[in-house]
Amino acid sequence: MSTGGASSSAAAPGLRCSVHPARRAADRCHVCDRPRCGADAAEHGEAGCAACRETPAAILPARPGELWVRCALAGLAVAFVGGWIAAQYVDTQYFATVAPGLVGLAAAWATSAAAPRLPPRLTLSVAVAAGLIGTALSDRLVPGGQNLFAPPGHRLPPYAAVIIGVAAWRLLFAQPARGTRWK
Numbered sequence: 001m002s003t004g005g006a007s008s009s010a011a012a013p014g015l016r017c018s019v020h021p022a023r024r025a026a027d028r029c030h031v032c033d034r035p036r037c038g039a040d041a042a043e044h045g046e047a048g049c050a051a052c053r054e055t056p057a058a059i060l061p062a063r064p065g066e067l068w069v070r071c072a073l074a075g076l077a078v079a080f081v082g083g084w085i086a087a088q089y090v091d092t093q094y095f096a097t098v099a100p101g102l103v104g105l106a107a108a109w110a111t112s113a114a115a116p117r118l119p120p121r122l123t124l125s126v127a128v129a130a131g132l133i134g135t136a137l138s139d140r141l142v143p144g145g146q147n148l149f150a151p152p153g154h155r156l157p158p159y160a161a162v163i164i165g166v167a168a169w170r171l172l173f174a175q176p177a178r179g180t181r182w183k
Contacts, residue, residue, distance in 0.1 A: 019050045067115040071123055074114035075130030078107045083137030086158075090142045100138070100158040104131035104165025112174065120174060124166055131162035 015025040017037035025035030031048035040049045047053060062070070082103030089095035108127040115123055135158050139146040149155050 062117070064118070067118050071111045071115040071118060071126050072130075074110040075107050075126050076133070078103065078110045079130040079134035079137065082106055082131070083134035084141060086135060086138035087141035090138055090146060097157050097161045100131065100135040101161035101165035101168070103134045103138075104128070104162035105169045107131040107134070107162075108166045108169035109173065112169075120170065124170060127166045127169075128163055131166060132159060135159055135162055 015035040017023045017025050017040060018034040019040060020037050023037035023039065026038040026041055027036060028034065029036050029040075029049040029052060030046075032052035034049060034051055036044075036049040036051075044050065044053065082099075086099040086103055089099040104127065107130040108124055111123045111127040111130065112120065136148050138158075139148050139155070147155070
């Protein structure tokens with residue numbers, strides 16, 4: 001007994017419209033299976049009813065694989081930009097170590113922000129890898145290029161500064177874990 005629009009099934013007698021309770025239901029919405037009145041059926045037709053058109057669609061949570069990709073891409077973005085910036089400070093007295101530490105700090109922030117549902121230990125591992133890549137890139141971007149590990153006393157402190165930068169982010173800015181250990 002529909003007064004307009006196509007109906008998927010007739011409503012039981014005595015049912016009321018889910019949007020307009022003062023009206024009797026003419027049929028059921030084929031999208032959300034709610035009872036709807038003839039005015040709703042005529043107005044919305046095959047598109048559904050006023051209730052299901054106004055309700056936002058459910059947002060599915062990201063799967064772990066997607067979170068890993070987000071985390072890695074955020075880390076690589078910081079590695080490329082941070083590597084270029086740190087290249088400006090290679091072979092300077094103090095900034096050769098401070099700049100990679102800041103790259104590690106930025107990588108930890110980016111990876112943790114990109115995938116907050118991943119365990120912190122895993123996102124920070126990706127941040128360490130990204131910071132090390134950025135520091136290696138900074139050594140290679142210097143005109144003429146630098147050897148990544150020779151001499152060790154001169155090249156290894158920036159790599160250690162990356163790890164310290166990631167650990168500093170965890171200690172200074174991360175959300176405190178309440179009663180749980182690092183996962």
